[in-house]
Structures are given as C-alpha cells and as structure tokens.
Amino acid sequence: MDFSLTIEQQMIVKAAQRMVETDIQPVLDANDKDRALSKDAILKIFAKAANLGMTCARIPEEGGGAGMTMVDCGLITEQIPPTVGLILQPHEATTTRIYFGCTPEQKERYLEDLMTGKRIACTASTEPDVGSDPRGIKTRLKEEGDELILNGAKQWISNATVCDVMNVTCRLVKDDGSSSMVRVLVDPTESKFHAREVDMHGLRQAPLGEVTFSDCRVPNGNLCPDTGETAKLLTVTWLANRPLVGLMAVGLAQRALDAARDYAGVRKQFGKLIGGFQLVQHDLAEIETCVLSSRLLCFNALSAIDRGERANGLSAMAKRYAVDACDRAIALAMRLHGAMGLSKELGLEQMARDVRTLTIPDGTPGILTLIQGREITGLDPFRS
Numbered sequence: 001m002d003f004s005l006t007i008e009q010q011m012i013v014k015a016a017q018r019m020v021e022t023d024i025q026p027v028l029d030a031n032d033k034d035r036a037l038s039k040d041a042i043l044k045i046f047a048k049a050a051n052l053g054m055t056c057a058r059i060p061e062e063g064g065g066a067g068m069t070m071v072d073c074g075l076i077t078e079q080i081p082p083t084v085g086l087i088l089q090p091h092e093a094t095t096t097r098i099y100f101g102c103t104p105e106q107k108e109r110y111l112e113d114l115m116t117g118k119r120i121a122c123t124a125s126t127e128p129d130v131g132s133d134p135r136g137i138k139t140r141l142k143e144e145g146d147e148l149i150l151n152g153a154k155q156w157i158s159n160a161t162v163c164d165v166m167n168v169t170c171r172l173v174k175d176d177g178s179s180s181m182v183r184v185l186v187d188p189t190e191s192k193f194h195a196r197e198v199d200m201h202g203l204r205q206a207p208l209g210e211v212t213f214s215d216c217r218v219p220n221g222n223l224c225p226d227t228g229e230t231a232k233l234l235t236v237t238w239l240a241n242r243p244l245v246g247l248m249a250v251g252l253a254q255r256a257l258d259a260a261r262d263y264a265g266v267r268k269q270f271g272k273l274i275g276g277f278q279l280v281q282h283d284l285a286e287i288e289t290c291v292l293s294s295r296l297l298c299f300n301a302l303s304a305i306d307r308g309e310r311a312n313g314l315s316a317m318a319k320r321y322a323v324d325a326c327d328r329a330i331a332l333a334m335r336l337h338g339a340m341g342l343s344k345e346l347g348l349e350q351m352a353r354d355v356r357t358l359t360i361p362d363g364t365p366g367i368l369t370l371i372q373g374r375e376i377t378g379l380d381p382f383r384s
C-alpha cells in the first residue's frame with residue numbers, strides 16, 4: 001500500500017493552491033465575510049474552478065466533463081476554502097445529476113454553460129418539514145395543459161438565490177390523487193418563485209436560501225425523465241459528496257494545525273516557549289492526529305468509490321468522523337492560542353464556525369451513524 005501522491009497528483013495540489021492564492025482568496029477578501037457572495041463574484045470563481053475541472057468533475061470526458069477520479073477531486077477540494085466548496089459542490093453535483101438523468105433537450109440547454117461555470121445550478125430537496133428523510137417530500141407538481149404547476153417550500157438550499165437552474169425534487173400528483181417522486185428543472189428566467197437568503201452560523205459567504213413556489217408555472221419539457229431513479233441519483237452523488245465535505249473540514253483543520261504549531265514556536269510564558277510544555281505538545285499531537293486520521297478516512301472512501309466498490313458505510317464514516325475530529329482540532333488550536341484564539345483577527349473563530357456548519361449538509365452525524373450501522377449489520381434502522 002502506497003500513501004504517497006504521484007507526480008501528477010502533486011501537480012494537481014499545487015495548481016489548486018495557486019488558484020486559491022491568486023484567484024479565489026482575493027475575491028473572498030474583497031467581499032464582506034458575513035454576507036453571501038454576489039452572483040458576479042461566484043461566476044468569477046467558477047471561471048477559474050472550471051479550468052481545473054471542478055465544475056464538472058464527475059462528468060466523463062466523452063460527455064465534455066473532466067472525468068476526474070474522486071481522489072483527485074478530493075485533493076483539490078481540500079485546498080479550496082470550504083465557503084467556496086459549499087458553492088461549487090452543489091453546483092457540480094446538480095450538473096452531474098442533469099448529465100445522468102435528463103433528456104437530450106434539457107442537457108443541450110444547460111450542460112455546456114454549467115460545465116464551463118458560466119451558469120450556476122443547485123438542487124432543492126430539503127423542506128421545512130422534510131430533512132433527513134427525503135421520502136417525505138411534499139412539494140407538489142401538477143400537469144395543467146402544456147405546463148406544470150409547482151407549489152411548496154424548500155429550505156436550506158445552497159445557491160438558491162443565485163442559481164440559473166434549480167433541480168427540484170417534488171411529487172407529481174395525478175388526477176386520482178396518487179403521486180410519485182420526480183425532479184423538475186426550474187429556470188428563473190421562465191418561472192417565478194421567491195428565494196430569500198438565510199443567515200447562518202458559518203460559511204457565511206456561501207449563499208443559502210429558502211424558496212417558495214406558489215402556483216409556479218414550469219414548462220412541461222422541464223420535467224426530468226421518469227427513470228424511477230430519482231432517489232438513487234441523489235444517493236449516488238451524496239456518496240462522494242460526504243468524504244469531499246470531510247476534506248473541506250480537513251483543509252480548515254490543517255490550517256489550524258499550522259497556526260498552532262507556529263504559535264507554540266514563538267509564544268513564551270514562564271520564561272520559555274509554550275511549545276516546550278508537555279501539555280501543549282499533547283494538544284498539538286491531538287490536533288495532528290485528528291487531521292491525519294480524518295484525511296486518511298476521506299481518501300479511503302474516495303478511493304473505494306473510484307474502484308467502483310460499495311462505499312455507503314465508508315463515505316458516511318469518513319464525513320462524520322472528519323467533521324467531528326476537525327471541529328475538535330480547531331477548538332484545541334484556539335485554546336492553544338489563549339485569548340488570541342478567540343480574536344476575529346486570527347481567523348480561528350471563523351474556522352470553528354465554518355467547520356461546525358459542515359456537520360449538517362449531506363447527512364447529519366446521527367443519520368451517517370445509522371447508515372454505517374446498516375452496512376455493518378445488514379439491518380435497516382430507519383424503517384422496519
């Protein structure tokens with residue numbers, strides 16, 4: 001077993017670091033840290049991310065995508081600030097869902113601009129009363145002549161306020177009252193809906209919104225084909241999303257480790273460097289262990305996905321463990337800095353808020369534990 005990066009992978013990491021330093025961080029710094037980025041700012045970032053294939057990572061090369069391995073995608077994700085990761089990933093996952101689950105006409109209309117980062121996509125599944133259990137979705141779609149009428153509400157939707165196309169999971173209701181779960185593409189240039197920005201604890205530059213559809217008219221042609229695969233399509237993208245979110249946490253915790261190590265090497269108390277105290281060394285060892293074990297679990301899950309293995313348990317384990325361990329690592333790094341760790345100036349307090357915000361999307365810790373438990377036992381903890 002070889003854990004070292006190939007020359008090509010080292011180049012991928014360097015390219016990602018360069019992109020962040022020269023193209024992404026300046027955009028983040030030029031904008032209010034506590035407000036969602038504007039669409040213009042996001043498109044500027046997407047243009048650069050597209051050069052590295054991050055707007056179409058999972059779409060095969062023959063379909064015009066980057067056809068990237070998930071391990072390579074993870075190497076780049078770890079380098080990207082999570083607030084950008086949380087804008088890019090829903091866009092890329094939605095683009096992937098459109099590639100694999102839409103009609104040729106729908107693909108023709110959207111794919112190229114989405115893959116090249118000229119337009120922004122999002123997926124709206126969560127509702128005010130429907131979170132961890134998407135099968136309870138209530139948003140209703142009804143056919144009326146050559147139009148579809150959409151009614152309902154969606155909540156906590158990444159990119160909702162800036163999107164050019166929203167992949168909405170909903171129930172198509174027939175005249176006899178029966179319904180089936182479907183996806184429909186809602187385009188703000190042709191359908192009216194209300195989207196409102198929601199203020200969050202962390203990752204505040206990433207747009208997150210709540211959406212209301214009130215007799216929203218959608219052309220018939222926007223209904224995604226009924227392959228019976230709506231839930232499966234969501235799940236397949238979640239599988240890789242989870243370790244990728246874990247790596248966003250690792251990226252933050254690595255920065256916290258670097259800061260803590262540097263500070264321990266310059267801060268003096270009791271006449272000596274605090275890094276020389278055994279308790280401080282213990283904290284540094286804990287932080288490093290959290291970072292490394294999280295990174296290994298995430299890449300382990302991604303590499304299983306690349307091999308085509310069933311990775312439900314591995315990907316759930318990786319995200320749950322990594323976000324939790326990295327949260328702990330950042331808290332320890334803050335403590336090691338004393339009062340300085342709590343200051344806004346240093347940025348550790350923002351990392352603490354950001355890492356905690358990663359806990360919920362793509363599966364809460366409780367749900368991920370149950371997914372792993374289901375894999376271990378073969379017994380379904382959700383439904384009998």
Ligand SMILES: Cc1cc2nc3c(=O)[nH]c(=O)nc-3n(C[C@H](O)[C@H](O)[C@H](O)COP(=O)(O)OP(=O)(O)OC[C@H]3O[C@@H](n4cnc5c(N)ncnc54)[C@H](O)[C@@H]3O)c2cc1C
Nearest residue numbers: 090123124125126131132156157158360361362364366367
């Ligand atoms: C930053 C961010 C970005 C997001 N982006 C999107 C997006 O782009 N699109 C989208 O559709 N959604 C998005 N979401 C929503 C996210 O997917 C949901 O918040 C998540 O699925 C959890 O749902 P909930 O918040 O309603 O919690 P709930 O499902 O209500 O859960 C509440 C608590 O109960 C626990 N719980 C629930 N069921 C069980 C059970 N069976 N056993 C044990 N414990 C249980 C959970 O673990 C949790 O702790 C985003 C959320 C955030 C925070």
